[in-house]
Structures are given as structure tokens and as C-alpha cells.
Amino acid sequence: MEIELRHIHKYFGPVHANDDITLTIPSGSIQGLLGENGAGKSTLMKILSGYLRPDAGEIRINGSPIEMHSPADAIRFGIGMLHQDPMDFPPMRVLDNFMVGYPEGLLLPREEARQALLDLSAQFGFSLDPDAYVESLTVGERQQLEIVRLLWLGAQVLIFDEPTTGISAQQKEKLFAALHRLADEGKTIIFVTHKLEEVELLCDQVAVLRAGKLVGEARPPYDLDALVEMMFGKVVTKGARVSAPLGKPVLQIKNLAVESHRLRIEGVNLEVREGEVIGLAGMEGSGQRQLLRACAGLIRPVEGEIWVDGHNLTGKSYHDFMRHGVAYVPAARLEEGLVPNLTLLEHMILADEQRGLIIDRQAALQLTKERIETFNIRGRPHSPIESLSGGNQQRALLALLRPGLRLLLMEHPTRGLDMESAIWVWQTLKRRCREERTAIFFMSSDLEEILHYSDRILVFFSGQVSEPIPATETDIEHLGQLIGGRGFNTPEEATP
């Protein structure tokens, strides 16, 4: 089936997530969709698969416009989507999952379904046990289950959203073989990714999105430099870089290994000095967060050691790290950083040092008013924290940090802020580096931010970590290529 997206627009509040996207996807081919986080790839695909409705524009199948109101509608038109996190029911058996979404009838044709499941799996070389529980499956197997399920429901168009995250090399090979086979059978495959190497290996053509717009299309042989430039745009500079003079080491990471359910990072060695800023670059979910969390005692490393100011804090809790002057600022503001239903004032009281047992409301109010002024927060002391806008919540989060920190660990310090506020935030952070000798260790998906404010940069790719790169010796293009996985082909390099 040939899919045509015509002038698709989608807004989320003030954000123009899809801006006039027009794209034709021929049948029997593998279409790549490339872009960094937040470029609008997932939004576009959710529109195509019926999860979201476009604010304007139309979708055509084989030339005729269609109207969809739900994913069930989409599958009736033959469009199915595999989400980045499998949308299945872990406590149920494989066969039951396979049959979920079966459109009609009161009685389920279990035997027929079982046969179909086995046949389809055999065709693609998958080995799925119909009676196994889904929670016992690997991410790759759950993906395979989703593929055969959608095929059984009659999908002619299959959308894969970042399918290679968290699956093994063999499973990836099997997946790519299956994709080629499906395309040969005349099915339309859409492959959403941020990995250049996968585009090179798999896609018959690729479309690149940036900031909600379709910025270019390409066919093989691919010019990777051109693709990187399309993905990340031209470099805009923000004036002179400032660096604080470096002092003695604050944080020492020795041969660290951290594991989470999806990936393992290992062999990280790093020394961060007073006043230094280290930026962690990479696609979301490449391991930056794990490393940051390990340095705060929020994740226990499986190997290696973490020293703060000459104290071995390996395996200690976050509160022990706090006592040594470490602070962690999470990206999920209302989930992890702030307490909904408590006021700004109450947050300030909680973050400030405790004096006695009884709260001095007057003093706290005074302090809160000062902080509101200094941090330019649009809100009152008695405003519930969740009533502030995202940007003001971010400022509040920064206002909660105590003075005199040794090490500040931050996820996305300026996410959701406009340019001006972002520059202001970094001014205050840099002042901490200069005047209080604080070291900052931060992750961001904004390459410019990383390049501009870091002294050194670590690049992450699927759990692999580059050697620290001095920010003065690299540029956006180079970082973009590293993030896309070029130069990471020899994983032995990471562990000397």
C-alpha cells in the first residue's frame, strides 16, 4: 500500500510538533525516518497509526483519503505500529497477547490462533512459545510477538519506532531479515531511528525531521555528513565560552560499570575537578542517565569505585553523597524533583537546612521571597508548585539547591526554558563553578548547550562511552556523528 501524508500539522499547546509534513511512502520498501529526540518522529507515526489525530492535513492510502479515530481504525486500514516500549500485557501468556485486539466474536478461536502464531513465527524464524508468559520474554521476543500479531490482524503497513533499542545483536539481525522479507512481500515498512548506521544498512529511502519540520529526503548511497547536518542544523554560537579555572579533583570514577534492564555501561574512568563542567551527550537512553545516577548513589554500580573529595562512596546511598556536598537535579520535575500539592514556600523549607523542630514561617517566607526574586520565578510563596509553568518549575528546582555544593549532577538543566532563561540559568551555574568551586556533571539532548558550556564532553552510544573530549577540540558535526554511532564500531576501545 502506498501511504501519503499531506500537510500534516500537530500542536501540543504552544509546541508545533509536526509542521506541514508531506511525505509519500511507496509500497514494498523500507522508509527510514531520522531525527533527534523531540524532532516529531513519534508524533507523526502516532498520527499515522491512529493514536493521535492531526490538527490539519490528511492521510491517503493508495490515493484515497482516510479518516481514523483510533488504533483499531488504523489496523482496519492495515496500518500497525510497534511502539518503542512494547505495549503488551506482561502477566498474560503469549497466545493471549497474540489474540488481544482480535476484532469480533464472543468466542475466541484459540486453536486457530495458536496455529497462526506458530506458522507466522516459523516463516520469520522466530521461536515463540504460545504458552510462555510475556514477562519472561526478552524485549526482542516481545517485538517479534508484536510483529506476528499485527500481521495476523492483516497489517499491510508496519511502523517500527526505534526497534533496535535494547535488543541483542542476533535479534537485530533477525529483525532486519524479517523487515527485508516483509518489504519483498510488498508490505510498507516505516523505520523510525536516530542511528545513521541502521539507515545505511536498511533503508531504501530516508526522510529527516528536525524541530517538527521535514527538512530533507535522501536515497542510497547516503552522504552521512549531509544527514547529520540535516538532523542537527547549522551551528549557532552563543558568544564567548567561559571556563572557570580548575582546582583539585572532586569526583573520581574508577573503572565503573553500571547495569540497568536495557543496557550496561562499563569501563568508565574519569576525574572531574573543582569548577569543571562535563557534558554528557548522546541519544536519550544511551546510558548517560545511568552514569549520572550512579555518581549520586541513586544506582548501585556493579563494578568500580566512585570517590568524592577523596572519600570512597561506592555503594553508599544518595543521602551519604548529599552529606559530601553532592546534589542531583532530575529532569522529571513533578515526578522526581518537586512535590505536587506542596507550595513553593514549603519546598524552600524542605530544601533549606533544618533549624530546630519547629518551622520558623516568617524566616522561611522571607527566604522564599528572596529566592523568587533572585531566580525570577513567576509565582507566589503560597502557590502550589504544580500550578507553576514548566519553566518556572525548573527555576524553582534550581532555587532549591543549597549554596556551597561540591558536585552538581543535572539531567537536562534547561529543558523547557526559552533561550534567554537558558542563558541565565547557565550564568548562575557558571557562577557556582567560579565562586563556589562546584563541579557540574550534566546530560542534555541539546548539542549546542553541551558544546558551549562544557569543558569536556563524554559521548554515549548504546551504553558505550567515549573518552572525554575537550570541548574546544570538537564541533557539532563531529559530536553528531559520534552520537549516531560512528567511531563506536570497535567496542574494545572503551575498555582499555
Add this chain to the structure above:
Amino acid sequence: MKPRWENLAFATAAVFVALAFTSLVLVTAGASPFEAYWYMLKGSLGSWAKISDVLVAWVPLLLATAGLLITFAAGLWNIGVEGQIVLGGIFTTWVLRLLQDSTLSPAFILILAITAGALGGALWAALAGLLKVFGGVNEIFGGLGLDFVAVALTLWLIFGPWKRPGIGSMSGTEPFPPQLWLPTLPGSRLSLWSLLIGVVSIAIVYFLLSGTYFGLKLKAVGKNPRAAYLLGIPTTRYLMMAFVLSGLFAGLAGAVQVTAVYHRLIPAISSGYGWLGLMVSMLINFQPAWAAPVTFFFAALNIGSIQLPIVLKLDSSLSGVLQGALVLSFLLMGGVRQRWLKKHQQEASDE
């Protein structure tokens, strides 16, 4: 201010809905609602004797509610409160039995016994807390299980080791000698000492939750444990402290029931005040400032409805109907209010 008027309007509407529902029940039962309400009022506030009876019921209910407000602040559903009251009763009885023949002064024995009751409740709550914090057992399930264990324990004690000379009976253990009763006002069942315990307890809880670092941290843990942890609050310790404190007040309720009301251990020593306390907490939206008046009102309903079977041949469970209807209609109005606010805000932002 405008929101205050809105709150009042919705509260009034809730009371109206509850009264309408209860009246409907009464009419269906063939009784006159107004007559029933009148007798309930007379039966609870009609004389000094009645009022003192209400106060006797008020104290344990207030204590249970005070404890529950602490666990609710920490985001916990302490369903185990009933069992904690029972354990308070058991521990108090235990100490009284041990010391009743000793030469210690009665006042000292009473102090020891009431302290033991508080500790008994705290212990039972700590069990629910340990199950939750270290065993991963939801406090609702753990608490409910412990409630049943507590009741079984009471029955075993009354019919086993602590049975009356001769044969055990549902009327409880052998009553204690009058010098081990909390002194009551002449001609009434009301003890000023228990009244004092109740009033001081709710004052402590109010102050704890509104004016101290402990209370604020507890609230932070209850509303967002992950953020609280990142703010440096030791979350598990605070959850355990919430359980222990809550159990302490529930245990006091049990101690008061034994020393001031029944003067022995009876099978239904908790009188359901734990459940009623949960209802009150929901009704007052977990605001300590409202605990005293609303528990008094609920106690009055309980006492007032004792009249009903005698005068109107209605069952005294009518107070339960009215209490339940009140809680439900308040929660319902809370939901309606939220929707109404949302719609209002949307319209405001559309302009």
C-alpha cells in the same frame, strides 16, 4: 474570598444530599424523618447526661482519628487502626492484671497501663509498617490481616488465659476493682482524664502536622516519595515513624476504652471507632483542624440513635446510614467540585 464561598456551598450541598438520602431511607421504612432527627438530637444533646455520654464516645473516636491523620499525611491507608485499638486494650488489661494485686499506688498503675496501651498500639502498627517497608505488603492488606489477628487474640484471651472464674463469656474479663478505673465525674460516666488525653492528642497532631519539620517532611513523603528522597528525607524512616505514632494514638484509644469505659477487656473493645475514624478522616479531607468538631458530631449521631429503637422502633444503625451517606456525599461533591473547577478554568483560559 471566592474559593471559600465555593467550598461552603459544596459542603452545604453535600450535607443536604446526605440528609435527603437518609430521609428517603426513613420514609421507605415507614418512619417520619423529622421525628427521627428530632429524637436523635434530643438523645444526644438533650441533657447534660446525654452530652457527657457523647463525650465518652468522642474521646476514643478522636484519638483514632488523630492517629489516622498522621498516616494519611504520609500517604498511608492505616486500615490496621482497628487492630491497633484492640492491642491498646489488650496491653492495658495485661498491665492492670499484672499489677492489680501489687502495693503500687492506683494512679501509678493506671499511668503504666495507659502507657502500655499506647505502646501496644504502636507495636501493632509497626508490624504493618515493617510488612510494608521491608516485605512489600501493601499496608491495606497487612493492616486488614492484623485486624483479624487482633480480634482473634482478644477472643482467645477472654475465653482462655484471662477468662472469668468459672467460665469465659462474651461479656469479657473480670472487671477491675473501682480504684483502677479512671476517675469519672460524679453521677456520670465521663472521665476528665480521658477527655484531657483526647484533647491534648489532637492538639499535638495538629501542631505536628502544621508547624514542624517532621510534619512537613511527612507530607512530602506522602505526596511524592521519590522527590522527598531527593530532597534528603529518609523516606522509609518517616513511613515507619508515621505508623508508630498513628498506632500510639490508636493504642491510647484502646487504653481509654479499658480504663475509663468498660473497666475490663471485652470482645468488641474497639467499638468500631477505627473504621469510623477512617470515615471521619475522609470526610474532613484529612484536615486536622476539623477533626474535633466532626468526630464530636459523629459521636453524637451514635449516642443519639440509641433512642431510636425504644421510641420509634427503628434500628439504631440509622446513625451508620447517615454517617456513611455524609462521607459519600462529601466525596461525591469533592468530585463534582473538581469537574466544575476544571470546566471553569478552561472557560477562563479560552477567553
